[in-house]
Amino acid sequence: MIIEVIKIIKILYVPLDERPCNYLYPQYISKTRKDIELIVPHKELLGNKKEPGDVNKIWEFVLEESVNADIMVLSIEMLIYGGLLPSRLHNLSKEEGSKRINNFITLKELNPLTPIFGFNLIMRTPRYNSSDEEPDYYEEYGEKIFYRAYLMDKKSRVGLNVDEEKMLNKICNIIPQEYLKDYENRRKFNLLINKSILELVEKDIIDFLSIPQDDSSVYGYTAKDQKVIYRNILKKNIQNDVMIYPGADEVGSTLIARALNYLLDRSPKVYPFYSSTKGPLIIPLYEDRPLNESLKAHILASGCQWINSPEDADFILAINSPGEIMEEATYQDNKDISYNSFRQLNFFVDQIYRFVNQNKPVVVADSAFANGGDLELIRYLDEYNVLERLVSYKGWNTNCNTLGTSIAAGVFGLEKQNQLYMRKNLLYHLLEDGLYQAKIRKVVTDDVLPSLGGNYFQLNGQDEKVSKEVKLRLKQLYEKIIKKSFKNISINNLKIYFPWHRMFEIGIDFEISKNI
Structure with a gap:
């Protein structure tokens, strides 16, 4: 032996x-x-x-x-x-x-x-008032601290108009000097x-x-x-x-x-493609440059190389991009018309389907919205029977958060050594990115937290009750959206927790097993 x-x-x-x-x-x-x-x-x-x-x-x-x-x-x-x-x-x-x-x-x-x-x-x-992640005085003066520096820098570089000059003078007289210092x-x-x-x-x-x-x-x-x-x-x-x-x-x-990649002395070839024509040129929310420029950096930083031929690629990076402007995921039920008129999602998923059937590893970076996945895309992927055949799906927080982890998953998934764990990762991000961030987070924040005395930034010690609500709604939405995929996989002992006792992020713990 x-x-x-x-x-x-x-x-x-x-x-x-x-x-x-x-x-x-x-x-x-x-x-x-x-x-x-x-x-x-x-x-x-x-x-x-x-x-x-x-x-x-x-x-x-x-x-x-x-x-x-x-x-x-x-x-x-x-x-x-x-x-x-x-x-x-x-x-x-x-x-x-x-x-x-x-x-x-x-x-x-x-x-x-x-x-x-x-x-x-x-x-x-940050350009908003909140001390959740900043010093205490940022709760009252955060927005003004941001705009004071913003306007002063702009003034020195390109100048200000009359209204901006007035705004700067007003702000400078409001912020306490000890906080600025x-x-x-x-x-x-x-x-x-x-x-x-x-x-x-x-x-x-x-x-x-x-x-x-x-x-x-x-x-x-x-x-x-x-x-x-x-x-x-x-x-x-x-x-x-x-x-x-x-x-x-x-x-x-x-x-x-x-x-x-360094230790294996390799540079995997990545073929990226977008769901929309303007996708590469869109500047995502919370970022300062076109999506395509960030993509170049993330591919290079991961030790990979960009190629323009899918036939020669080690893996395919399918980027779900906005049509013309990026919006927050929680408002996608009433999304801008350009998500339809400037983007052809059916064509995008059809391309993914064809790559998967050619045994090409496909990684989906769901960057159509900020702070959550695109529920329409997930439905399409499920309908095409390719969802569980992906190497990875991610669609969390910012575009670059999604790009970086997606490319990394592609690098580690090339040899498909542990396919059961790859599916667990798929399910994890479908639950958190695609369902929780895009839909359930806002619903629970609006409908449940007020009765518990909590809010988005503070659960008021009600973590256990909130986690039960999230878990229940995750299961319901999962069953509603995902009809065809993961039929031979069981999710067991699902647990939800809140690392920083707020709604922004959750931790998910679960086990999976193959159904016989």
């Missing part, structure tokens, strides 16, 4: 934070292969929303486990600030910041031949860390750096910081080792895909 010995590839991964999109999605994607071991810190070390992770213990974990890793994918935010939200709230001293930067040097000295892929965000500036000092510190990380790339301590842009804008604080970073990249001549593009919560998945 011959026993096949599989060489296990070990990837050390430190996520951006503890939410499923950063902590679990990369693990779920990696489990579609049998030869990958993702080495991840215990979740308890990673903090809880605004509470920072235990940076010192995480570094102890990284330094200890690094000797067993073939490659490392590391979040700078987690290893410097203790997570994404703590990076917007901290009061770190320059001395502590320098100490944590020096840990990367120690790490490389211990493992001189082990590649380090890092990711580091430029601090965002706190906010701007933190931005200066974070920019200093961004520049220090670029120095580590220049010195070959970090081998590749991804800088995804979270909620980017043409003018303002973030745009100004981006300009500084771009200038530093060019000055150091490290543009081949650093990439800046829209995104954030998908970056862990993108870089583990890049890590796998």
Whole structure:
């Protein structure tokens, strides 16, 4: 009897934070292969929303486990600030910041031949009032802080009209100076860390750096910081080792895909195609550039290559794009007419059907709407009997969140080593992206939370009751929309939880089994 010995590839991964999109999605994607071991810190070390992770213990974990890793994918935010939200709230001293930067040097000295892929965000500036993910004063002054910087930057670059000048003067007299000082000092510190990380790339301590842009804008604080970073990249001549593009919560998945491709010494060929003619040129919500430009960056960041021939492709990337403008998924029952007149969804799914029947691996990136999937597309895919034959379906949050995780799923799914887990991933994102985000989240928020004393940002300790409502409605909508697919698969022990005790994201836990 011959026993096949599989060489296990070990990837050390430190996520951006503890939410499923950063902590679990990369693990779920990696489990579609049998030869990958993702080495991840215990979740308890990673903090809880605004509470920072235990940076010192995480570094102890990284330094200890690094000797067993073939490659490392590391979040700078987690290893410097203790997570994404703590990076917007901290009061770190320059001395502590320098100490944590020096840990990367120690790490490389211990493992001189082990590649380090890092990711580091430029601090965002939301344009709305909410302290859910920002300092407390952002609840009252967030929108004004954004527009003050937006108008000041625009004034220095292209000038303002009379109304904009009046608005700027009014805003400047409203925001308390202590809040501006706190906010701007933190931005200066974070920019200093961004520049220090670029120095580590220049010195070959970090081998590749991804800088995804979270909620980017043409003018303002973030745009100004981006300009500084771009200038530093060019000055150091490290543009081949650093990439800046829209995104954030998908970056862990993108870089583990890049890590796998690097270790296998390959560059998978991707053939992308869109559901609409104008799709490549549309600027998605929460992003600052045409969809096609972001697509180029995500393909390159994952270690893949774009080709224009489906016959030569390793996998097909089917991008469901808007017709002319992008809207929020929750309003798709009354969507803009251009979703029909400027997009031919039937033709798009027919193409997917033909690729699948040619045994081409197909990944669907559902970017027609922001913050949720396209229910019409899911119905079409089910009707064509191709839904469960896809390598991946994703349609969550922003376009780039969807693109990055979709491409990563395509990279890991090429050999189809663990098809049962691929189907579990399909079902996970159909439940969360396609059903919860697109439909159920708003319904439960509007119809259930008021009677429980909760709201979108705070469940008021009623997590268990809300999860029961979500679970019930998920099952009902699933049975209503998905008629033909997954007939030989059972979903067992379905559980819903709320990582940050709000409605924006959920965690889903379930088991699947084949029906005999």
